Amino acid sequence: MRQPPLMNHRANSLIASDRRPATSASQLPLARVWQLLDEVLDPEVPVVSVVELGIVRDLQWQEQQLQVTLTPTYSGCPATAFIEQEILQALHQAGIADVQLHQQLAPAWTTDWISESGRNKLHDYGIAPPVGSASKRSLLGEEPVIACPQCGSEHTERVSEFGSTACKALYRCTDCLEPFDYFKCI
């Protein structure tokens, strides 16, 4: 359980500060930085970017220093530290030398923040995207119909509340008989 020093879960706190010699003009337009991070993929679902997942909450320039605010998905998600490293690396490769990563716990991450393009990519990858919004009702039962991402059938059943990662549940299609992951609505 020893974690790299980047990991530090506070309600709203600095998790990494990395300054390297500048290799080019540092202050890229923020829209360009968003684009850059939209190419950083989630290591567990390597078709969806950290921007599409809604993990990157805010980008701000403070003079020559880029402030990045991140909200982790699940408390114990083992990909969190890896994602932080990937983000730092992508920014450095683009010539942004001075970066601070902040972690923001509240408001808590919700699947409602996954973008439309992110949902489509999940589906095409074979993961059923979250259905409905993360209201208490959908959390506490009243299972929505989860369509099979392979054949589109709505005749599916839940095999387990938990799938290959904490964010997914395991389902099975009773028509095409394929098992599939469902990205849980939280």
Place this chain on the structure above:
Amino acid sequence: MTTQHALTEYLLRLGDSDIILAQRLCEWIGNAPALEEEMALGNVALDLIGQARSWLEYAAELQGEGRSADDLSFGRNEREYRNLLITEQANGNYADTLARQYLFDAWHYYLLQALCDSKDARIAAIAAKALKEVTYHLRRSSAWVKRLGDGTDESHQKMQQAIDDIWTYSGEMLLADDIDNLLFEAGIAPDSAAIKAQWQAHVSATLEEARLDCPPMDSYMQQGGKQGLHTEQLGFLLAEMQFLPRAYPDAVW
């Protein structure tokens, strides 16, 4: 007792209960009755470890001795641990594990729900995040209690025995001591009596649906974990959990 001291103790109770139960669940990895169950147990444990880190980091900061969440997890002995006794009880058979999990999840769910309104903003933020995860834990464990309780004669008998055996450890989480009361007065922790009423309603309804007999709510309950007095189970658990960082203090990933 200052509010800060009480708060530190309270955070240790939350974090220690999470990490000890997570360690117990991890003992199933490689041994669970089905692959899907193994994945579920591992994921529940992972959520709890993440939550423990959030609580213990906060506790370590309040202690102000420069310790990390890892230092607290791997460097304290039994008497310094503040986890609930229920979380350290052995896994037993699968019904035992699920009975322990369900009774804990039901309390955990209502506690976190109430902590979302804590006057301590950091506690409220951690609780709001953890509540989303624990909602799934409770859904899963209560479904299993019903499935086994209302299943075959053998599964029913084992589930009933499991509930009866763990019952004496279920009262500690509902009982308030000076620390709970002081933090309730300060608006940081919830009213234990309210959590108790919600827990009892959930448990009696679930057991009834599972065709299981609910043991008396007012029966004798073991306690002491919150004050650092543990059953003999905890020492063995810590010996395994802490071996590596104690034997190789400089080891890193």
